[in-house]
Amino acid sequence: MAKVPKPNELELKYEFPETGWMDTPAVFRPGNFSYPGKAKNLKVVGLPNPREWSPADDDWKLPPDWKKIILEGLRERLDKFRTLKIFMDICVRCGACADKCHFYLGSGDPKNMPVLRAELLRSVYRKEFSLAGRIMGKMVGARDLTEDVIKEWFMYFFQCTECRRCSLFCPYGIDTAEITIIGRELLNLIGCNIDWITGPVANCYQTGNHLGIQPHAFKDMIDFFVDEIEAVNGIRIEPSFNRKGAEVLFVTPSGDVFADPGTYTLMGYMMLFHEIGLDYTWSTYASEGGNFGFFTSHEMMKRLNSKMYAEAKRLGVKYIIGGECGHMWRVINQYMDTVNGPADFLEVPVSPITGTRFDNAASTRMIHIVEFTADLIKNGKLKLDPSRNDNLKVTFHDSCNTARGMGFFDEPRYVIQNVCNNFYEMPPNTIREQTFCCGSGAGLNNDEFMEMRMRGGLPRANAVRYVHEKFGVNTLAAICAIDRAALPTLMNYWVPDVGVCGVHELVGNALVMEGETERTTDLRGEPLPGMEDNENEDI
Amino acid sequence: MGIEHHLRKRREEISRKWFDLLSCTYPEETVRLFKKESNQFANPVGHTFEAAIGEIVEEFLGENRAEALTPLLDKVIRVRAVQSFSPSAALAFVFGLKTIAEEVLEEELAEGEVGIGDLREFERKVEGLGLLAFDVYMRCREDLFTIKIEEIKNNTRRLLERARIIVGE
Amino acid sequence: MGIKFSLAAVFGLVLAAYFGITAGGLYHFFGVSVPYIAFLLFLCGVVFRVLKWARSPVPFRIPTTAGQQKSLPWIEHAKFDNPSTKQQTVVRMALEVLLFRSLFRNTQFEASEGHKLGYQQEKWLWLGSLAFHYCFLVILIRHLRFFMEPVPFFIQGLERLDGIMQVGLPGIYLTDIVFMLAVTFLIVRRFVIPHMRYISLPQDYFPLFLLFAIGATGVLTRYIFKVDLIKVKTLTMGLISFHPVVPAGIGVIFFIHFLLVCTLFAYFPFSKLMHAGGIFLSPTRNVPNDNRIRRYVNPWNYPVKVHTYAEYEDHFREKMVEAGLPVEKELEEAPSVTAEP
Structure with missing residues (x-):
């Protein structure tokens, strides 16, 4: 890390990894993730797997059967939410949503394109819930559920503000907020959540x-x-x-x-x-x-x-x-x-x-x-x-x-x-x-x-x-x-x-209120227009 | 006067090359967005960069006043200070001007219209710009830390005020 | 990788039909078995897929609202962007399905902008996909002539309209040209736009290559090799009357075209092509935004553990009383459970 930057590094291009997005793991560094939920808060509301951990650690202390929990959770939600089932199946990757996400526009990180955010979940869905995905794997955009996938979900489902701007432009109304909500539900099943949410x-x-x-x-x-x-x-x-x-x-x-x-x-x-x-x-x-x-x-x-x-x-x-x-x-x-x-x-x-x-x-x-x-x-x-x-x-x-x-x-x-x-x-x-x-x-x-x-x-x-x-x-x-x-x-x-x-x-x-004294300041205690001279009076 | 005179004639080319160099530090499909999308609201980063780069080149090759350059550099660096760049990577683009100048003036250098000494002089100016950029970068980061603290205070300001009143009285 | 694989798959199909007919003489297989199997797969697949979707309930009514809600009577309501009744929702869906309203939304802004065109690429996407889908529809309807005797007047009318340019013999259909252009556009944008290349999967390329090949072989069948259409019609009429015969002398190019079409049908229900059906079921579009007006019932709504007021008061009673807040039970009536500081 601590090397002197050479001038020719300027020529270095930040190209796409040859291997595609599936093989580009999420890297956690200060500023790009939120602190994890505290055990005591999880206990108050009975959320699973309360523990002390950090996304920056290698070991996330997931429960031993985390994979089963996630897959069963996903199956259950596919049966409960038509939205999820349809959104998993019908995306044609037309790209209309790509540049509609404020996180993508501001960061340039391709996984912030709504279509890819959803593919993070879709790839696992294909592997586990479709025949083609099971047989042909990566060929059809399917991949195994691994801990790295969980980390990636954590990073990008907590990098979506559920604002639904992309959904507005999607010709099929695919709603990334819905996918994020359900993705976060799944993560919560194995205790992956953030303090700013679990605390409140x-x-x-x-x-x-x-x-x-x-x-x-x-x-x-x-x-x-x-x-x-x-x-x-x-x-x-x-x-x-x-x-x-x-x-x-x-x-x-x-x-x-x-x-x-x-x-x-x-x-x-x-x-x-x-x-x-x-x-x-x-x-x-x-x-x-x-x-x-x-x-x-x-x-x-x-x-x-x-x-x-x-x-x-x-x-x-x-x-x-x-x-x-x-x-x-x-x-x-x-x-x-x-x-x-x-x-x-x-x-x-x-x-x-x-x-x-x-x-x-x-x-x-x-x-x-x-x-x-x-x-x-x-x-x-x-x-x-x-x-x-x-x-x-x-x-x-x-x-x-x-x-x-x-x-x-x-x-x-x-x-x-x-x-x-x-x-x-x-x-x-x-x-x-x-x-x-x-x-x-x-x-x-x-x-x-x-x-x-x-x-x-x-x-x-x-x-x-x-x-x-x-x-x-x-x-x-x-x-x-x-x-x-x-x-x-x-x-x-x-x-x-x-x-x-x-x-x-x-x-x-x-608002002019009945019986009010002469107003000289606004609610913030700052002088009203035209009253700037009266400021010497005490507040 | 010599080298700036030549460079000023090519300032559009310089701006374009510099913008390309800056864009190179982003993934390919993002670069497309930066360059193609002309609506300034649909493409805030690309638009900001393009506009600011042109202005910086103009000022830098012109009067080169620090007080004019600072707000212009700020436009670009403020964005890069919150993206996933190390400080060196965030500011490296500034020094790219040296290479660009050399490229642009290839003929003049060969023909001896611009001497090596002129080029060295120009490179020293770029280094000055780099130092200025460093100041700007630091200020952006300081802003970031300040607003963090401000926000934490703000979230509970009324509670604190109230508590202080109770304790104070 | 995805491109090569998809391309190879389509080539494989073409070669299979070519050698199957020329070397293997599998007329019956490619002329009768394949279409029956493909059609069966299509039918069962689509029904299965739709039923599979429909089996999952819609627990919440979550339309994406794209305009002013129905509110106070003097506030203008955007009826079709934010429908509040079933009828308005039908109109919204119609705009979506027939005109690709959401894709079009991309193009709204720059019209008023005047100078440079923003959203250029998306405007083309809207136009390209609209052209593609409508041409596909017209071509599909035109092909119904092979399955009907006598050919109904509207198909004949459509053909006349489509061939209005009257160029060449047989006359060139406008839709053939536009279809090929649109498919090419849809393929090319996946090749050249970096982010499209980044997100595209083999299952995005394959249908496009397949459609391109179908279009190309169709054009060859009609304009270049001039396959005997009377014989083709004998075949197709035989198929739908369940007395299949394969007349001798139909060119091999027809069988290639036919196999590709059958592949498309068979592939359809198991792929993203089902977006055609999915859009009708999409819960962010096909329901009115009327939740505050009419209660929507979630079939699996279940009771959850809540923190009741009684528990809350038990927890804080002392402090509440002290602060003069009304309580349900006074201090002396309640067992003393006090809050930790």
């Missing part, structure tokens, strides 16, 4: 939220924001917790409660609910909207998600409102009612202010706060002063899950355009259904994975830089807690002058 899973299961904040501390945090809001506009909000008989249960990702800049978004929710007099309650039991179980297995997703309906039932609320979050909403939109429904103890959501009946949530009975707010604005129920956001030039990042797992595009844009005067779209092939991932989704927003995240987020950052340079955009709004945690970092590296906020932070800034 264990915390969420036991304590109710990802950080493992206990009930009294959770209440304390919300109370803290009551003070913060009072400091901004003199209004004292009185939130309630675990209150039976409230009309609405409100659930948001816990990132909004603990991590900046999500906290400002949270203040926005609280101000909005107070202003319209919504009869709602927080829950300390269901204090997490996010669901890292979804990044572990379908079963774990169900186990964690169960709290929302269970708590709604116990408290006897009429319906649930969910905060701004990406994968939380994919789970709610595409899985919750199926796994934990029917929600027959709830009612079809009706906005108490506008009387609008949300028939699009007739069965799930949970609505997105942004659709709720959009309806309020449309009906003229909010007094808004968008000029308070005049110092911001805003663009909107569509989060992958709400984009391609829901189709939630115009509601947030409507809200933003009513609370801000300066809104600019990024180029069309980087937004809406074609949106680029932040590069940190699906449980990959850990700091040891930073280099990969910066690579994966490059396509997104590149589009932001474009509007930053062209229109002077300085604010990137998003309706996802992982975005709010990951995008500031991404922006710091690639486009340092752009900040990140949630949509309801902008709402909170613009």
Whole structure:
């Protein structure tokens, strides 16, 4: 390793290995993998093979019958998921997906082409579940399941953010997210998982939220924001917790409660609910909207998600409102009612202010706060002063899950355009259904994975830089807690002058509340446009 | 003045060769993407490289000011600093300019229009650019470490603040 | 390796038919046994494959949403990119199957871009595959004339339309030309684009070579060797009426063409060519995005271990009471299980 680079090394070409991708093993080095799941966390939720290990080690301490476990797991899933069976069979390797993956665009690693990511699993499927593969082996793209294959799966299934951009362009709708989800399920069967996922899973299961904040501390945090809001506009909000008989249960990702800049978004929710007099309650039991179980297995997703309906039932609320979050909403939109429904103890959501009946949530009975707010604005129920956001030039990042797992595009844009005067779209092939991932989704927003995240987020950052340079955009709004945690970092590296906020932070800034004192600062304590001179007053 | 004058006439060729050299450090099918895909959003890395290389050549053969070169080098190196390159591999492309200059000026060198001394002088300039690139690379890596720490703090900032208030009071 | 192997396989087939007929005189085998076996394999294979897929349930409704969801009444709903009803889903599927909507999506952007063409390669992919599939369909329909007596009017009409250029004798069909071009394009892109070469497997090359060979021998049969079509029709009509006869004097080129076609049919159900059927079953496309409106039932949904509220309260009761949070059981009623700090 430690040799002096010679000038002629410049001529060295980084060519394809002659042997093809199957014989190119995964190399783990700092920055390209996430730390493994800790034994204690695996035990909390009963995940198999808890142990101390590292992907960089040669010996992964797999259970002795790991091969049998994986193959039986694969067989079971082939019988349970038509998606998997079809996706294993029908890919024609047309290459349309190849350059759609943000990790591929940012890293150039061929195994990040969605087609190859799926081939990692498909090659084993062919060997074990097809006659041709058994007889002809590599000739037909089949290979044996070895420990090296497991290592490769671990590397690349935890290098996919399940954003589904490739699925959009696939002529057969092959969904790499589905393959990654099932690939991770298989890896979990032999205890190969990452700490950034198993930690939050264990915390969420036991304590109710990802950080493992206990009930009294959770209440304390919300109370803290009551003070913060009072400091901004003199209004004292009185939130309630675990209150039976409230009309609405409100659930948001816990990132909004603990991590900046999500906290400002949270203040926005609280101000909005107070202003319209919504009869709602927080829950300390269901204090997490996010669901890292979804990044572990379908079963774990169900186990964690169960709290929302269970708590709604116990408290006897009429319906649930969910905060701004990406994968939380994919789970709610595409899985919750199926796994934990029917929600027959709830009612079809009706906005108490506008009387609008949300028939699009007739069965799930949970609505997105942004659709709720959009309806309020449309009906003229909010007094808004968008000029308070005049110092911001805003663009909107569509989060992958709400984009391609829901189709939630115009509601947030409507809200933003009513609370801000300066809104600019990024180029069309980087937004809406074609949106680029932040590069940190699906449980990959850990700091040891930073280099990969910066690579994966490059396509997104590149589009932001474009509007930053062209229109002077300085604010990137998003309706996802992982975005709010990951995008500031991404922006710091690639486009340092752009900040990140949630949509309801902008709402909170613009909302004119009854009985408020004169506002001089925004929710971040920074002077409002035109108020810069008043800064000498204390905060 | 001599050698730069000749090189400036060939700056497009130099840029192209330099971009090719930079691309060579990526797998073949990725190179295709870098070169063929002209949409800047579908091809962020290739587009960034192509644009920045041209600008660096322009400045380097022109006024060669460190403060102008730094942000231009940053565009390329910021990408390479987060890809799987060792620091030496990430920056080797800079020194490729020496070889490229020699290639491009083959005729002039043969005919004696450009002397060996001129070439040596130019090579020293490239070395200066290399040192500058090293500074830029380090800053990118430092940024990376800083944002890591920032992020860890940020994830629990409110908790810490709250805790401090409780302890402080 | 994959290329050579696939090429060798196709050559092997050609040689087998050639020597089988010329040297072996296996007219009955290549004219009767092979097509029956191939057709049987095709039929059973396809049915088996589809049933095998259908046997696995669809536990979750996970369409890839490609447009605005059905939401508040004043928000415009992208009905066919994000369908909320069965009818809208049918339209989405039709766009997908008939026009390759998802592949076309690649080409949307650069139309408004003006200057340089982005996504060039994918635009060609869309065009190439669309041309290929439609020509294949027309050619298939044209060939029905060998299995019907009298030849129905629509086939005759189609032939007239297809031969509209009226060049040469017999007249050249447009679809023959386009088909050959499209197949060539699909082969060439696998050769020249590095990432295509990197991901391609023998089973990607083989069908393309096979189709190319089928097209080429078909062209030879019709335009160069001018095989006696009356005799061919006697053979084919015999096959479908289950009274097979092999008339003497059909050129060997026909048997080569025929064997290759039979191979395609026999190979079809066991290969990626089944994408033709798979697309109809693909759960990211063939269901509406209506999960919040209508409950979707997972046939194997099973109870899981959850952390109940009661367990949670038992764990944290003391702290909750202290913080003034409401509890179901007061401290004195509950057995003292307190949380570790």
